[in-house]
Amino acid sequence: MSAKSPRAMSTGLFRRVLRKPLGVVSGVVLILIVGGSLAARWIAPYDPLAQDFSIVKQGPSAAHLLGTDSLGRDILSRLLFGGQESLGGVLVAVVTMLIIAIPLGILAGYVGGLADRIILRVVDVLLSIPGTIITLAVLAIFNNSMFVAMVSVGVLASGAFIRVFRSAALSVRQELYIGAARVAGLGRLRIMAAHVLPQIRGVLLVQVTLFSAATLGIQTGLAFLAFGPPPPAPTWGGMVAEAASLIQSSPWLLVPSGGIIAVTTLALCLLGDALRDANQERFTLAGLERGARPVRAGAGAVLVPDAATVPDADREEALAPNPDALLSVRGLTVGFGAPGRETTAIQRVDFDIRPGEVVGLVGESGSGKTVTALALLGLLAGNGRITGGSIRLAGEELVGMSNAELRTVRGARIAMISQEPMVSLDPSFRVGYQIGEAIRAHERVGRAETQRRTRELLASVRLDPAVADRYPHEISGGMAQRIAIAMALAGRPELLIADEPTTALDVTVQADILDLLRTLQEETGMAIILVSHDWGVVADLCSRAIVMYAGEVVERAAVSEIFAAPRHPYTAALLRSNPHGARPGEPLPTIGGAVPPPHEWPVGCHFAARCPLATEACRQAPIDMAHLPGHRSSRCIRIDALAAELSEVAS
């Protein structure tokens, strides 16, 4: 059997459920309850109708495990037989619902068009009919028949489930293999039956368990209201009603009758949850496997590095914090996960940013650039935290600051703009309001002053003040990024972290935004850390670059020097794969393999596995930063070999 066949996927689903203790327990409990009800005739200790007035209303005993009721009937036996009625009713409703909802849901989702619209209208109607009343009307008309009542419950519920199956089928329709099947000439019905149905099986199982839980509530509720089979016959709901009438004299009766309903419902809900989790895992795992592939660096404006802007003195970076630097990061290490068992995401990160300096932070996806940027603001996601090192802002230590203290830093001293401008604005508020919020986060200013400064900020990012009244969905990506920049500038920060500020934008807009950043930097004199994987952008804006790979800084140097002579094999490879330097007609060199995830980091050099120059020594022990002439440094012990190779290529 092929690993990709639907059947294999669904066995995968069951295997995943089996790994969930709650799912297993629920499944076993359900099997016991259903099995017990089915086998009631053989395993029930007493006749459910046999009365014995000498043992009326007794508590649990060896002879009667769950006690006896007001007529001396054995409660366990009545529960076992009663389950047939209750669970049978649930089965009727579920089957009815599925017979209606599966074909119509798949039809609406997969075929779409007119069929979809008609079905959705019918669903609207079904959903606005009060189900209880219809069910009660059915009971009134059909002479108390629980069977017909449960059929009507199934019919009424099908509306909601048509929607569920429709959206499941809709998402399957987008899948490539469905398109392939269509191209291969398979008929619609066959595609629906053979391909769509197995794919929505996960959703289907989840919905069936949850619907069963809800239906059991309705079925027992109706029986509680004395509908369905008349009194001597045992039903779960009827037993609750009996217990309710005797609540004063024998409260115990409420326990087994309500208990069996609660336990069954609980088991169904928990099983549903376990199935849902397992189903989601299936998709996330598939997604992760697809996601990993070598990344080609670079895309953007073509530029010749500018040799004039070489900064001085940063050889001390690896040692004490630099007192002259605006930002001095030393040994910064970040871990994700439970304390003591963290996965390290970045380690031993050292660098300095001088006032007014523009520095590029470069590397492939997964190299730790964004984690570094977020750590600077103390905004690591969820379970991430700084596990070591120091971040000094103008001499003041940020690591260990409380959230309240950090709030005086965020926006006011270090601001950030992020990669996706469209999602970095709250869709529910006008953009002007959000800029105003950023202003008021740092200063107590009145309404008029806030509006004046909002207009001023909009002008500084070259936007019409009228834009303030728009909602984020009414503006373009480039405008959104300008708004985000305006928000970042609201607190007059000394340092701006720009995390891939142009990646998500159109090429024409990219240049405008970079231009704007450059102008703003000149006007305000703030320092900028530009996180990017694009050498073109870095060369355009930055004087220095910090290259990161797999959670470590591997090279620091002036941008001009890096372009002229990289001193780390990773930097060299990254530059080679830059499309701007590619020669026409030759395939663009990519770096083979992928950035290893944190838990696969080797002891020695993190890049060794992908490095053509790696030797045994590279893999033996952690590599330290080597300080080179010209205020640059590299985490490599094969710098000489790299230099020799590069000069050979050049000559």
Next chain:
Amino acid sequence: MVRLIVNRLLLSIVLVVISSIAIFFLMSLVPGDPARSILGAAATPDSIERLRQQLGLDQPLLAQYGSWLLGALRGDLGESVFTGDQVVTLILARVPVTASLILLSTLVIAALGTALGLLSAVRGGVLGKVLDVVSLVGLALPSYWVAILLVALVAVALRIFPATGYFAFADDPGRWLLGLILPVAALSLGGVTIVAKQMRDSAMDVLARDYIRVLRATGVRESSIVLKHVLRNSALPSLTVVGLTVVGSLTGAVFVENVFVLPGLGTLVTQATTSHDLPVVLGVGVFFTLFVIVVNLAIDLLYGVLNPKVRVS
């Protein structure tokens, strides 16, 4: 926005007509003679014939529906087969009880559910786990069973609240509220947990969004992030769930009214069902349908208010 309301109202009228047809034609599905099944096996041919005429069953189905609809439009839903009272009169007498019950429980569900969900999303940890357990129990325990337990424990054993019965708000607001505390508690438990769970899920989803990180990076106060941005954005999906639970509380009300012996629409329709009083059952059905439509309309309007994208388009 105006167009949205008009569209919705038009759709609602269509829905009322369609669902009334659905309810009405359900009667025609009855195998054999409805009059016979209403009156039972002991009925004489004479009495069956009388009931047939009374129900208009001797006329064609379309004519039956036409006269019923005309009557319904004039506010005449027929007479109770059992007592001979006007169905509308019977229903109107009981609307305040059910309305009080559902209104209060909706308030409890929306307020408590939102607060608990938001709190557990922000604070997480223990409260989240407690909420998980309580919500499972809330889902698993049938509302009528919880109601019985509440009657047994609080009202009968502890004698804190009145166990059963209803006092009109106009007569005595204090006793009105006191008498409704237990029924509302029983009716709200499930809804509160469902809304709280939804609220927590969507609040956690919102908290992980980029714009929240941007707001934090801008130095905006955490309290204003949570109470303005998280609340506003997670209110949208939660609103849908509140709507569903309100509609669902109609079903719950039928059970809860029976346990607490409240003279509402739920007890009315249960009695009518037991005594095969079809006109009353259908009349309550029409009222419930109207209620569902009003709730859905209100939810749609609120959605428009909360979501700028809907408002503009």
